Amino acid sequence: xxxxxxxxxxxxxxxxxxxxxxxxxxxxxxxxxxxxxxxxxxxxxxxxxxxxxxxxxxxxxxxxxxxxxxxxxxxxxxxxxxxxxxxxxxxxxxxxxxxxxxxxxxxxxxxxxxxxxxxxxxxxxxxxxxxxxxxxxxxxxxxxxxxxxxxxxxxxxxxxx
Amino acid sequence: xxxxxxxxxxxxxxxxxxxxxxxxxxxxxxxxxxxxxxxxxxxxxxxxxxxxxxxxxxxxxxxxxxxxxxxxxxxxxxxxxxxxxxxxxxxxxxxxxxxxxxxxxxxxxxxxxxxxxxxxxxxxxxxxxxxxxxxxxxxxxxxxxxxxxxxxxxxxxxxxxxxxxxxxxxxxxxxxxxxxxxxxxxxxxxxxxxxxxxxxxxxxxxxxxxxxxxxxxxxxxxxxxxxxxxxxxxxxxxxxxxxxxxxxxxxxxxxxxxxxxxxxxxxxxxxxxxxxxxxxxxxxx
Numbered sequence: 121x122x123x124x125x126x127x128x129x130x131x132x133x134x135x136x137x138x139x140x141x142x143x144x145x146x147x148x149x150x151x152x153x154x155x156x157x158x159x160x161x162x163x164x165x166x167x168x169x170x171x172x173x174x175x176x177x178x179x180x181x182x183x184x185x186x187x188x189x190x191x192x193x194x195x196x197x198x199x200x201x202x203x204x205x206x207x208x209x210x211x212x213x214x215x216x217x218x219x220x221x222x223x224x225x226x227x228x229x230x231x232x233x234x235x236x237x238x239x240x241x242x243x244x245x246x247x248x249x250x251x252x253x254x255x256x257x258x259x260x261x262x263x264x265x266x267x268x269x270x271x272x273x274x275x276x277x278x279x280x281x
Numbered sequence: 282x283x284x285x286x287x288x289x290x291x292x293x294x295x296x297x298x299x300x301x302x303x304x305x306x307x308x309x310x311x312x313x314x315x316x317x318x319x320x321x322x323x324x325x326x327x328x329x330x331x332x333x334x335x336x337x338x339x340x341x342x343x344x345x346x347x348x349x350x351x352x353x354x355x356x357x358x359x360x361x362x363x364x365x366x367x368x369x370x371x372x373x374x375x376x377x378x379x380x381x382x383x384x385x386x387x388x389x390x391x392x393x394x395x396x397x398x399x400x401x402x403x404x405x406x407x408x409x410x411x412x413x414x415x416x417x418x419x420x421x422x423x424x425x426x427x428x429x430x431x432x433x434x435x436x437x438x439x440x441x442x443x444x445x446x447x448x449x450x451x452x453x454x455x456x457x458x459x460x461x462x463x464x465x466x467x468x469x470x471x472x473x474x475x476x477x478x479x480x481x482x483x484x485x486x487x488x489x490x491x492x493x494x495x496x497x498x499x500x501x502x503x504x505x506x507x508x509x510x511x512x513x514x515x516x517x518x519x520x521x522x523x524x525x526x527x528x529x530x531x532x533x534x535x536x537x538x539x540x541x542x543x544x545x546x547x548x549x550x551x552x553x554x555x556x557x558x559x560x561x562x563x564x565x566x
Contacts, residue, residue, distance in 0.1 A: 185385065189287045
């Protein structure tokens with residue numbers, strides 16, 4: 121489809137950015153294909169799997185269900201803004217230690233959902249964790265290691281504060 | 282050749298002006314969780330996307346003398362965490378708990394859910410039992426219509442292209458002692474409803490039901506308040522037998538509307554079972 125250009129300004133992983141793209145561009149395409157933040161994945165493309173989850177103004181959202189234009193003026197965090205390979209975020213550390221990663225495709229999305237959850241609720245119950253990550257499908261782990269790792273991350277960050 | 286334009290009006294007046302001139306060639310974006318899928322699969326091919334997600338006139342949940350006002354741009358996450366709705370429209374709040382996923386609830390709006398006119402929209406049965414009026418605006422007019430009049434068929438919205446939903450006005454659940462929303466889907470979370478339903482009741486100390494409203498969703502092409510079922514329960518002291526019979530009646534009435542289909546063999550029992558499960562807390566003996 122032919123589409124007219126849209127220009128936006130937003131904050132991506134703490135850095136102010138401006139971007140120009142065609143009107144039908146999704147937030148996922150902008151982040152992953154245009155700006156090359158490859159940690160954000162496309163799984164289903166229709167909001168079922170959560171592999172594209174990013175945090176917008178503190179809330180987990182599916183970037184495949186959002187137009188890039190909707191990000192204008194917003195603060196966006198992707199997996200690249202969570203930790204670095206040298207300095208993992210405590211949630212990432214807990215996932216590694218707890219064997220919560222197998223193929224890894226769902227992992228960035230799960231980490232973003234976890235980050236949004238723990239920002240809102242630093243000591244979630246297992247039921248609250250289950251609600252928060254229900255929109256993130258993992259076909260490898262069976263979820264038990266993920267639950268345990270999220271609980272571990274919550275426990276660890278409580279100790280830090 | 283037509284080009285797709287993205288437009289984000291600063292004010293309601295600008296939005297209505299755009300719809301007045303280009304409504305027929307425009308798709309309204311409230312959260313985008315349905316529209317972006319439709320754009321992707323070619324189901325929607327507008328010339329304009331009108332992003333109303335930042336209009337303050339579409340925000341807010343308030344208790345007013347005229348009723349409970351829920352802005353069309355209120356997200357499902359806001360509904361889920363609203364104390365006002367917990368008090369005055371608990372079935373609506375409950376429907377938000379099982380609505381899609383956290384990621385979608387953070388963005389999707391009640392106005393979008395209604396205007397999309399999916400027969401299985403989860404916000405619709407709760408709005409129906411609260412006799413919700415839909416407050417509409419165009420450049421030239423303000424009017425209200427009952428929630429049942431928005432959909433003319435599955436995914437077919439009856440509103441003219443120059444109109445925008447501003448908010449929903451619900452009759453509060455005054456004196457209600459019981460309210461519930463339930464749905465049957467293929468899994469517990471992130472499921473499209475196969476069947477959904479909302480009910481609220483006032484049960485007197487002697488067990489008699491003095492007030493009862495019920496709406497079944499997903500099973501009929503447009504929203505429908507099942508008054509035959511309401512009449513069957515109202516004034517009674519519910520027994521296991523009565524709610525079983527009410528469930529039978531509900532299934533019969535639904536099939537009378539839809540005709541027998543391949544799915545009827547499942548839905549007939551499931552509809553009855555859902556009502557029985559919902560009304561179980563009202564059984565007195």
